[in-house]
Amino acid sequence: MTIASSSPPSLPLRGAEEAQTGPGPRRAAGHEERGDGRLAAVFLAPALLGFVVFLLWPTLRGVYLSFTRFNLLTPARWVGLDNYVRMVNDPIFWDSMGVTVVYVAVNIGVQTVSALAIAVLMQRLTQSAVLRGIVLTPYLMSNVVAGIVWLWILDTQLGVGNEIVAGLGFDRVPFLADETWAIPTIALINVWRHVGYTALLLFAGLMAIPNDMYEAAKVDGAGEARMFRRITMPLLRPVLAVVLIMTVIGSFQVFDTVAVTTAGGPANATNVLQFYIYGTAFGRFQFGYASAMSVALLVVLSAVTVLQYRLTRAGRSDLG
Amino acid sequence: MATVADTTTVRRVRRRPSVGRIAAWAVMAAIVLVTLLPFYWILRTALSTNTALAARPGDVLPVGLTTGGFERALGLQSAEEAIAQGGSGGGLRFWRYLLNSVVVSTLITVCQVFFSAMAAYAFARLRWRGREKVFGLFLAGLMVPAIFTLLPNFVLIKQLGLVDTLVGVALPTMFMTPFAVFFLRQFFMNVPREVEEAALLDGAGRIRVFFRVMLPMASTPVLTLGLLTYITAWNDYFWPLMVSYSDSSRVLTVALAIFRAQTPQSGYDWSGLMAATLIAALPMLVLFACFARRIVSSISFTGIK
Numbered sequence: 001m002t003i004a005s006s007s008p009p010s011l012p013l014r015g016a017e018e019a020q021t022g023p024g025p026r027r028a029a030g031h032e033e034r035g036d037g038r039l040a041a042v043f044l045a046p047a048l049l050g051f052v053v054f055l056l057w058p059t060l061r062g063v064y065l066s067f068t069r070f071n072l073l074t075p076a077r078w079v080g081l082d083n084y085v086r087m088v089n090d091p092i093f094w095d096s097m098g099v100t101v102v103y104v105a106v107n108i109g110v111q112t113v114s115a116l117a118i119a120v121l122m123q124r125l126t127q128s129a130v131l132r133g134i135v136l137t138p139y140l141m142s143n144v145v146a147g148i149v150w151l152w153i154l155d156t157q158l159g160v161g162n163e164i165v166a167g168l169g170f171d172r173v174p175f176l177a178d179e180t181w182a183i184p185t186i187a188l189i190n191v192w193r194h195v196g197y198t199a200l201l202l203f204a205g206l207m208a209i210p211n212d213m214y215e216a217a218k219v220d221g222a223g224e225a226r227m228f229r230r231i232t233m234p235l236l237r238p239v240l241a242v243v244l245i246m247t248v249i250g251s252f253q254v255f256d257t258v259a260v261t262t263a264g265g266p267a268n269a270t271n272v273l274q275f276y277i278y279g280t281a282f283g284r285f286q287f288g289y290a291s292a293m294s295v296a297l298l299v300v301l302s303a304v305t306v307l308q309y310r311l312t313r314a315g316r317s318d319l320g
Numbered sequence: 321m322a323t324v325a326d327t328t329t330v331r332r333v334r335r336r337p338s339v340g341r342i343a344a345w346a347v348m349a350a351i352v353l354v355t356l357l358p359f360y361w362i363l364r365t366a367l368s369t370n371t372a373l374a375a376r377p378g379d380v381l382p383v384g385l386t387t388g389g390f391e392r393a394l395g396l397q398s399a400e401e402a403i404a405q406g407g408s409g410g411g412l413r414f415w416r417y418l419l420n421s422v423v424v425s426t427l428i429t430v431c432q433v434f435f436s437a438m439a440a441y442a443f444a445r446l447r448w449r450g451r452e453k454v455f456g457l458f459l460a461g462l463m464v465p466a467i468f469t470l471l472p473n474f475v476l477i478k479q480l481g482l483v484d485t486l487v488g489v490a491l492p493t494m495f496m497t498p499f500a501v502f503f504l505r506q507f508f509m510n511v512p513r514e515v516e517e518a519a520l521l522d523g524a525g526r527i528r529v530f531f532r533v534m535l536p537m538a539s540t541p542v543l544t545l546g547l548l549t550y551i552t553a554w555n556d557y558f559w560p561l562m563v564s565y566s567d568s569s570r571v572l573t574v575a576l577a578i579f580r581a582q583t584p585q586s587g588y589d590w591s592g593l594m595a596a597t598l599i600a601a602l603p604m605l606v607l608f609a610c611f612a613r614r615i616v617s618s619i620s621f622t623g624i625k
Contacts (some may be wrong), residue, residue: 042529061467065475134355136619143557201620260580
C-alpha cells in the first residue's frame with residue numbers, strides 16, 4: 001500500500017498484527033491493561049455524532065420518507081407503498097431511468113477506454129509528471145465550470161467547436177439543444193472533466209506491475225499490443241474492476257452538468273434521474289415521492305455494484 | 321565496458337521512433353490539446369467583447385480586446401454600462417461568494433480532517449469494547465452514495481433552522497466521512513508502536529501523545545486528505561444549491577450557475593460569463609499550481625476506497 005511510503009520508517013507488519021488482535025482478550029501491554037474506553041469515547045464523539053446525525057439517520061429517514069406523503073410544511077403522513085406504485089406507473093420516471101442508463105453507458109464506455117489509453121501511454125510512452133498534472137487539471141474545475149465552458153464551445157452559432165465542424169464542411173450541430181445529441185454531449189463533457197482522474201487511478205495500478213515482465217516479454221519478441229493483452233490487462237483487472245464500480249456509481253448520480261447546461265431539456269431528453277428527483281422535491285415539494293425514487297436509485301446502484309463485482313471477479317487476480 | 325555499451329545499444333534500438341511510437345505521441349498530444357484548449361478558450365473569450373465574438377467566433381486571439389467581461393463579473397460596471405456591452409446588468413458579487421466558498425471549504429476541511437483523525441486514532445490505537453463493530457458500521461457508510469442522504473439531510477437542516485446559513489452548507493460533511501476515517505486509520509496502524517510507547521513512558525498522556533506525536537507524524541496523509549477534501553468541498557454544487565437561497569450563504573459554484581441563468585434577451589453574455597468562470601476557477605488553479613505534485617500523487621490514494 002502506498003500509504004506506507006509516506007510514513008516514517010515503520011514496520012508494516014505491526015499494523016496487520018494489531019488488526020488481528022482486535023479488542024478481544026486483553027494483552028499484557030503494561031499500562032494499557034484496563035483498556036481506553038473513556039478516552040475512546042472522547043476521541044470518537046465528534047465523528048460518531050456526524051456519522052449518526054448526517055449519515056446513518058438520514059439514510060434510515062430517506063427510506064422512511066419514501067413511504068410517506070411529505071411536503072416539508074406539514075408532518076409526513078404514512079401512505080404505505082403509494083409512492084412506489086406511482087413510480088412504477090410513472091412514464092417520466094422510466095424515461096428518466098432510460099436517459100440515465102444511456103448517459104452512464106456513453107460516459108463510462110468512453111471514459112474507461114480513454115482513461116485506459118492515457119494510463120497505458122503514461123506507463124509505456126512517458127512517465128512525465130508534468131503530463132500527469134496536465135490530464136488532471138480539468139478535475140480541479142467544478143462540474144459547473146466544465147458545463148459552462150463546453151456550453152460556450154459547443155454553442156451552435158458562436159461556439160468554436162461548431163466553427164470547426166462547419167470548417168470541415170459539415171452542418172452545424174446543436175449539441176446541447178438537440179434531443180439526440182444532448183445526452184451523449186453531456187456524457188462527453190463529464191468525460192473531459194473526469195478522464196484524467198480515472199487515468200491516474202489506473203496508472204497507479206499499472207505502476208504495480210513489475211517492469212521485468214515487460215522486459216522479459218520484449219526479449220521473447222512480444223510487441224506492445226501483445227504485451228497489453230497478455231500482461232497489462234490480466235494484471236490490471238482487479239484495479240480496473242474497482243475503478244469501474246467507483247465510476248459507475250458516480251456516473252449514475254449525474255446532476256450538476258445537466259442542471260447547468262440543459263436543465264433537463266430539450267423535451268426531457270436529458271432529464272436524468274437525479275434531476276427528476278430534484279425537481280420533484282424542490283419544484284413540486286413531493287419529498288415522499290422523491291425519496292422513493294432515491295431508494296430506487298440506491299437499489300440500482302447496489303445491484304450494479306454486486307453484478308460488476310461478480311462479473312469482473314474483482315476479488316481475484318489472475319496470477320494470484 | 322562492453323556490457324554498458326550493449327545496454328545503451330539495446331536502449332537505442334528500443335527508442336528508435338517507430339510508426340507506432342509516433343502515433344502514440346500524436347494521440348498523447350491530441351489528449352493534451354483537448355484537455356488544455358478549453359482553458360485557453362475561457363481566457364480568450366473573457367478578454368473579448370460580445371459584439372466582436374459574434375462577428376469573429378473562430379479567431380484564435382481575443383477579439384476587441386477588453387477587460388469589460390471581468391468588470392461585469394466583479395460587479396464593477398454600472399447596470400447601463402453592462403447592458404450596453406451585452407451583459408444582464410445583474411452582477412456577480414464575486415468577493416462575497418469567494419468569501420463564502422472559502423469559509424465553507426475551510427470549515428469542512430479543517431473540522432472533517434481533525435475529527436476524522438481523532439476517530440481514526442481511536443479505531444487504530446485505543447482499545448475499547450465494540451471497536452470492530454463500530455468500525456464495520458463506518459465502513460458500511462462507504463456504501464451509501466452521498467447523494468442518497470442529501471434530501472433527508474436537507475429536511476434535517478431545515479428543521480434545525482440552518483437553511484441559508486454558511487453553517488448549514490458546511491454541517492453535513494464537517495464531522496467526518498467514512499473515507500477520511502478509513503484512510504487515516506490505515507496510516508495510524510502503520511506507525512510503529514514503539515514511538516508512542518516511548519512518549520507514554522515519558523509520562524505523557526494519550527491525548528498529549530495524539531497531539532504531539534501522532535498528528536505531527538501524520539502530517540503528510542493529513543495534508544493529502546485535506547487537499548482532496550478542499551477540492552471536493554470547493555467544487556460541490558448540488559448540496560449548496562439545495563440549502564442556500566440568498567447572497568448570505570451563496571458559494572461560487574451556485575453563484576456562477578445563477579449568473580449563467582441570467583440570460584439577457586439578446587443572448588448570452590459570453591464574455592462576462594467566461595470571465596466569471598475564470599475567476600471562479602482561479603483559486604483551484606492556484607492551489608493546483610502550488611500543490612500539483614502532491615495532488616497528483618494523492619489521487620491514487622482515493623482508489624483504495
